[in-house]
Amino acid sequence: MSNLDLRPAAAECAAAPSGPVRELQRGREVPLGESTVVRRLLPTLGRRMVGAWCFVDHYGPDDIADEPGMQVPPHPHIGLQTVSWLHEGEVLHRDSLGSLRTIRPRQLGLMTSGRAISHSEESPRPHAHAPLLHGAQLWVALPDEQRHTAPSFEFHAELPGIAGGGGLRATVILGSLDGATSPGTVYTPLMGADIAVVEGTDARLPVEEEFEYAALAMDGEAEVDGVPLPRGSLLYLGTGRRELPVRATADASFMLLGGVPFDERLVMWWNFIGRTHDEIAAAREDWASGTRFGTVTGYDGTPLAAPPLPATTLKARGRVR
Incomplete structure (x- = not known):
């Protein structure tokens, strides 16, 4: 996945409140x-x-059905993992390691960029892909000690599930939830799960008190900790919970994302996560010159060009603005 903003700002990291909150x-x-x-x-x-x-x-x-669907040309990454997650449709992943994989609903495509990788994502060509496309694309920041690791790609067609009682079921995408653990590689204490609820659900999901959490509404309108979640919204929940109340008056689904607050100072610009301006500038130059990131073969189109760096120096930021 790519950030296609032609004028990407350096992302700062906001403070993580201590204790439960509800920010929709x-x-x-x-x-x-x-x-x-x-x-x-x-x-x-x-x-x-x-x-x-x-x-x-x-x-x-x-x-x-009659559209190209997702067509993201080859682009580079450093310092992060990408997570592809679908509810409907297919996405064809290609990368500079030679990986070629079609990702389908409830299958995990997990790419670790480490020191450098490039990839593309596309719907199979018209008349060869499903008529609907629905999903989420996410990044995970790598901690300093692992961010220069060798790049890799994992595909997991089968993931563990849980039945939480009260009408709730979950697929564990990364990390662990209620005793079930994903086979996906993680480098910090974190979790991600796809939660499905049916009409009449009234459940309490066990969570980690030291983790901060957020719920991403995928379908319907579940109620999480008393807050209704319209499709496409994100509810930030903070830390300090041991369980999370979930209710639904109709079938719905959401992704639950969580982890120990990430305290390292980061520079996040375009498709790169680093620690200094010079590191980001070097990655941009390497992509522009065709070095370091390898070649994605088979994509019918030209790679993305990197946007110009801002006139000011990119600064590493912590979670407190």
């Missing part, structure tokens, strides 16, 4: 590739991270 926010619409519009929920002016989760886009459901 709507996403801003951002074009992604040729024909997909996403709702960007992280980073925003008011909230930059949830644990190590630092970038969240929600898209669809979109009718792409």
